[in-house]
Amino acid sequence: MGKENDGDSASPAFKLVGFRNFVRHNPKSDRFRVKKFHHVEFWCMDATNVARRFSWGLGMPIFAKSDLSTGNIVHASYAIRSGDLTFLFTAPYSPSISGDSAAPKASASIPTFDLAACRAFSASHGLAVRSIAVEVEDAEVAFHTSVAHGAKPSASPVILKGRAVISEVKLYGDVVLRYVSYKDDVESLEFLPGFESTTDEISSFPLDYGIRRLDHAVGNVPELGLAVSYVKAFTGFHEFAEFTSEDIGTSESGLNSVVLGNNDEMVLLPINEPVHGTKRKSQIQTYLEHNEGAGVQHLALMSEDIFNTLREMRKRSGIGGFEFMPSPPPTYYDNLKKRAADVLTDDQIKQCQELGILVDRDDQGTLLQIFTKPLGDRPTIFIEIIQRVGCMLKDEEGKTYQKGGCGGFGKGNFSELFKSIEEYEKTLESKRISETTAA
Numbered sequence: 213m214g215k216e217n218d219g220d221s222a223s224p225a226f227k228l229v230g231f232r233n234f235v236r237h238n239p240k241s242d243r244f245r246v247k248k249f250h251h252v253e254f255w256c257m258d259a260t261n262v263a264r265r266f267s268w269g270l271g272m273p274i275f276a277k278s279d280l281s282t283g284n285i286v287h288a289s290y291a292i293r294s295g296d297l298t299f300l301f302t303a304p305y306s307p308s309i310s311g312d313s314a315a316p317k318a319s320a321s322i323p324t325f326d327l328a329a330c331r332a333f334s335a336s337h338g339l340a341v342r343s344i345a346v347e348v349e350d351a352e353v354a355f356h357t358s359v360a361h362g363a364k365p366s367a368s369p370v371i372l373k374g375r376a377v378i379s380e381v382k383l384y385g386d387v388v389l390r391y392v393s394y395k396d397d398v399e400s401l402e403f404l405p406g407f408e409s410t411t412d413e414i415s416s417f418p419l420d421y422g423i424r425r426l427d428h429a430v431g432n433v434p435e436l437g438l439a440v441s442y443v444k445a446f447t448g449f450h451e452f453a454e455f456t457s458e459d460i461g462t463s464e465s466g467l468n469s470v471v472l473g474n475n476d477e478m479v480l481l482p483i484n485e486p487v488h489g490t491k492r493k494s495q496i497q498t499y500l501e502h503n504e505g506a507g508v509q510h511l512a513l514m515s516e517d518i519f520n521t522l523r524e525m526r527k528r529s530g531i532g533g534f535e536f537m538p539s540p541p542p543t544y545y546d547n548l549k550k551r552a553a554d555v556l557t558d559d560q561i562k563q564c565q566e567l568g569i570l571v572d573r574d575d576q577g578t579l580l581q582i583f584t585k586p587l588g589d590r591p592t593i594f595i596e597i598i599q600r601v602g603c604m605l606k607d608e609e610g611k612t613y614q615k616g617g618c619g620g621f622g623k624g625n626f627s628e629l630f631k632s633i634e635e636y637e638k639t640l641e642s643k644r645i646s647e648t649t650a651a
Contacts, residue, residue, distance in 0.1 A: 225429040228436075228468055230456045238477065243357050243448035245349035246474040249426040251291070251298035251403075252320075252390045252511060254391065255333050259303035262339065263290035266299060269533035270513070270595075271421030271524055276403040277410050278321035284406070286310045286320035286327070291403050295424030297513060302342070304330045321406030324367035326378055333386055341508035344429050345390035346479055354391040355379035356603035363446035371395075373405035381446065384433050384483070385506030389447075415593060421524035427598055428471070428480035428514075428621075432499045434483035434506065434517070440470045443481065449474055452617055457487040467496045477616035484509060502590040510583070510594045518580050518599035519560070522567040525597070534584040536596065541569030552578065555601055567648040570625040577602030581621030 259279075267274050272292040279288040289302040302329045304310075333342060348354045352369040359365050363381040366388045371377050375395055380388040384413045392404070402409045426535060433439040452473035457466025466487040467624035473480045499509055515521040529535045544564040550563065552571050555578045564571060564580070572579045578601040584594045603618030 221563050224324075226228070228454050228457060228470070230455050231454065234451075234454050236452065237450070238452075239450050240475045241448040241450055241549070243361060243446070244354045245480055246354075246447075247347040247349065248296070249344040249479055250347040250390075251300050252254050252341055252429065253302055253343040253345065253390070254339065256301060256303050256331050256339055257331075259288045259290050259301040261302075263292055263299075263301040265499065265532055266301070266484065266542045267419065269294045269525065269528055270294065270423060271521075272297070272299065272421045273419050274313075274410050274422065278407045279307070282321075282408045284319050284321055287322065287325050287330070289321060289407070294420060294422075295516075297423055297425050300403075302330070302470040318486065321372075321404060322378075323370045323372070336504045337507060338503075338590045338592065340503065341387060341429075341511070343380065343388045343390040344481075345378075345392050348393050349390045351377040351379045351391035351393040354393075358389075358446040358518065361446040361448075362442065365580045375401065378404075383443065384431050384439050385503075385508055387431065410534075422515045422517045422521045422634060423513045423540065423597070424516050425514045427514040427600075428482055428617075429511050430482045430484065430509045432484050432486075432496050432503070432506060432509040434485065434500060436468050436470060436483060439506070440472065440487075443472055443483070447472075447474070449481065452477060452480060453482075453621060455621075455623060457490075461556060466490060467494055471617070473619065475568055480617060495517075499592050503592045507527040508593055510596050512581075512596040512598050514598050515597055516517065517562045517581075518569060518597060519567065522569065523595055526567065534587065536568060537585055538585045539565075540545065540570065542609075544570075570621045570622065572625050574620035574623075576615070577618035577620075579622055580621050582623065 235284055254262065270292075274290050275293045276291040278284045279291065281291075285305055287302050287304050289300055291298055291300045302325065304323065307327055310327065313462040313594070333340070355365070355369050358381045367378075369379040370379050377393050377395065379391045383389040395399070407409035410549065431439070442528050449472040451470055453471040455469045455470060461508040468487060469482055469484045469485045470482055484496050486500065488494070496545040500506065525533055526536070542565070545561065547566065548561055548571055549558070552573065555573070556564070556571065563569070565583070569580050569582050572581070580601070581596055581600045583596050586592055586594050599620040600614060603615035604612055605615055606612055
C-alpha cells in the first residue's frame with residue numbers, strides 16, 4: 213500500500229508517495245496471529261543498575277528476576293512493568309562461572325541468550341534494545357512461517373519448562389523479533405518460566421507514573437526499502453503510514469519513514485532511513501554511526517495521563533531519571549489553542565506548555581507527545597511518552613478500546629523535534645571543535 217511499486221526492495225522502483233498521497237488500507241494480511249507486544253529486552257553489562265534506573269525514572273517496579281539467587285549462572289535478568297508494558301534487562305555473568313557446558317547453560321531462563329553475542333552487542337551498540345518481543349498464538353508456527361517467507365532465523369523454537377515457547381528471527385541490525393506463546397494458563401506466571409516474583413520486595417514502595425503499554429517501537433536502518441520489504445514479507449504486516457523528508461524534515465536535515473502494523477494495528481513498527489545531501493547530517497545517520505549500524509531508535513510509551521506521568525518523571529530527571537529535550541518556543545503554544553481548542557481545555561494547553569508537551573492531530577484523533585534525551589552515553593536510543601485522544605471503538609464483546617495509531621505519529625511536530633535534536637547535536641559539535649582548536 214502507498215507505493216508506486218511494491219516489488220523488489222533493492223530496485224530503484226521502491227518509491228515513497230508521501231503522507232499527503234498515502235491511502236491507508238488494512239488488508240488484514242498477517243501470516244500468523246499476533247496478539248500484542250509482550251516485552252522489550254535490553255542487553256547491557258550491568259542489569260541490576262540499569263533496571264533500577266529505568267524503574268525509578270519511568271515508575272515501573274521490578275516484578276520478576278532470574279539471577280544467581282534463582283539458580284541462573286548464565287545471565288542476570290530483571291523485568292520491570294507498568295500496566296501492559298514490560299522491559300527486560302539482561303547482562304552476562306563471567307564465563308568462568310557459566311562455562312561452555314550444557315548443564316550450566318540449562319540454568320538460563322532465556323535460552324536464546326549468548327554470552328559472546330551479548331558482549332559484542334554491548335561493545336558495538338552501548339545501551340540498546342536486543343529484542344522486541346510480541347505475543348503470538350503459536351511461537352513455533354510464527355517462526356517456521358517467517359523463515360519460509362524469507363526471515364533470517366536467529367533462534368529456533370524452545371519450550372520453556374513445558375509452559376511457554378520462544379523463538380527469534382532477525383529484524384534489522386543486531387535486533388531480533390522474538391515470538392512468545394503460552395501452552396497453559398498464563399495467569400499463574402509472573403513473566404516467563406524460570407523467573408521468580410519480586411512482588412514482596414517492592415510492595416512497601418510501589419511505583420506507578422501512569423505508563424500503560426508500548427505504543428510503537430521505531431527502528432533506524434541505512435536503506436528503508438530493503439528493511440520494509442523484508443519485514444512485510446515474513447510477517448504479512450501492512451503499511452500503516454509513511455512520511456518523506458518533505459513531510460517531516462527541516463531546512464537542515466530529514467528522514468524517510470514507513471510504519472508497519474499488524475492486523476489490529478496495535479503492534480506498530482515504524483522504520484526510518486536517513487536523507488542525504490542536506491545542509492546537516494541527518495539525525496538518523498548520526499544514530500547509525502554511533503550505534504554502529506541499524507537498531508531501535510526509540511520506544512513510544514503510552515500514558516493514561518501524560519500530565520501526571522511527566523510531572524513524576526521530571527521530578528526525577530536530575531536524580532537518576534531521564535532528561536527531556538528542550539521545549540518548543542512560546543509561539544508554539546500561542547498557536548496550539550487555535551489548533552486544539554476543540555479537544556484540549558485551556559488548562560490542559562497551559563499544562564502542555566509548562567511540561568513541554570507537543571500536540572498533533574490527524575483526521576481521527578489527537579496525539580500528545582514528548583521526547584527524552586538519549587538514554588545512555590551515545591546519542592542513540594531515547595524514549596517518547598505519548599497519550600492518544602479519541603478513536604474509541606467497541607470490540608465484539610462490547611468492550612471499549614482505542615484504535616491503534618489514533619492521532620498519528622506527530623507529523624506536525626517533527627520539525628520541532630528535529631530542531632531540538634539539531635541544537636542538541638550542535639552543542640556536542642561545538643565542544644569538540646573548541647577542544648580541537650585549543651589543542
